[in-house]
Amino acid sequence: MTTVASGSGVGPLLRGWRERRRVSQLELALRADSSARHISFIETGRSRPSEDMILRLAEHLEVPVRECNALLLAAGYAPRYAETPLDDPAMGSLREGMERLLHGYEPYPAVIVDGTYTVVAANRGIAILLEGLPEHLLTPPLNAMRITLHPEGLAPRIRNLREWRGHLLAQMERQIALARSEPLRKLYDEVAAYPLAETGGGLGDVAEPAPHPHFALPLQIEHEGRVLSFVSSISTFNTPMDVTVAELAIETFLPADPATVKYLQSLTP
Known part of the structure; x- marks a missing residue:
């Protein structure tokens, strides 16, 4: 089950993944066809990213799918990936x-x-x-x-x-x-x-x-x-x-x- 830390918001979560991957805002922006300014605004909460932008950033940061769901939930979107039990038909x-x-x-x-x-x-x-x-x-x-x-x-x-x-x-x-x-x-x-x-x-x-x-x-x-x-x-x-x-x-x-x-x-x- 995906959980999100209370009050964390998607911006700090994305910043945490970027820092964990040791990627600068400029480098991430170039990878995701965005701008360093926009990445900064997302991380500080001044801009709410779209669902597609979250998934794009997550892809370039190699975020596991469980954590992708957590990012989407933190931004107010529905999870993208199901978690189907292995014994499901x-x-x-x-x-x-x-x-x-x-x-x-x-x-x-x-x-x-x-x-x-x-x-x-x-x-x-x-x-x-x-x-x-x-x-x-x-x-x-x-x-x-x-x-x-x-x-x-x-x-x-x-x-x-x-x-x-x-x-x-x-x-x-x-x-x-x-x-x-x-x-x-x-x-x-x-x-x-x-x-x-x-x-x-x-x-x-x-x-x-x-x-x-x-x-x-x-x-x-x-x-x-x-x-x-x-x-x-x-x-x-x-x-x-x-x-x-x-x-x-x-x-x-x-x-x-x-x-x-x-x-x-x-x-x-």
């Missing part, structure tokens, strides 16, 4: 497409999360990695960040936990800077406060993966007496016209070494 083709994508990626792990890392869908590759976790972490709604960083979750199994944890927290920090999401901020505060779990998982002598060059930071995680290595890729939808769709992210885990490929393929019937 209108989302049927989207759900089917995402399920096909997840199944097609097997046996490698893939997961779909929303804007606060709640798991929307996952494939059997993810289920393999979650085997043996306590029930309280696997009770819906599942949260990917909580499952990964909780000291009773995957954290003790992650061999390079300090580096992977730092990567995830930095990723959340960038998202918080991009969108004013109080639920995301609360989640960040929670997972950042988790004690750094000791890695090793109590599995004894675990075979280390063979040395190989890394083209991205790998996730190195223990499973069934071996270390699996992955690099992750995150995909989002282009030009979303719905808040729900705009906040979905598909994360796929690509095996980073031949041993991981061989092991996961061996699990495929």
Whole structure:
């Protein structure tokens, strides 16, 4: 649900986004085919922008669609973008497409999360990695960040936990800077406060993966007496016209070494 700070007005909100993007009034005016004077008048409340002008400025400032709605509401206009629940019949083709994508990626792990890392869908590759976790972490709604960083979750199994944890927290920090999401901020505060779990998982002598060059930071995680290595890729939808769709992210885990490929393929019937 889109909310607007009481008494904020669209001008200060737009100024906040412009400053966040480190764009001058003149530069924004040139991008939006306007004038620096007009941008200044909008930001100070001396001029009420049209609906089209708000959307144009938001586009050039790369404002997320949820926040575009907030800008429009602050200016007295109706929201432009719907927020359709994923289980709505209108989302049927989207759900089917995402399920096909997840199944097609097997046996490698893939997961779909929303804007606060709640798991929307996952494939059997993810289920393999979650085997043996306590029930309280696997009770819906599942949260990917909580499952990964909780000291009773995957954290003790992650061999390079300090580096992977730092990567995830930095990723959340960038998202918080991009969108004013109080639920995301609360989640960040929670997972950042988790004690750094000791890695090793109590599995004894675990075979280390063979040395190989890394083209991205790998996730190195223990499973069934071996270390699996992955690099992750995150995909989002282009030009979303719905808040729900705009906040979905598909994360796929690509095996980073031949041993991981061989092991996961061996699990495929």
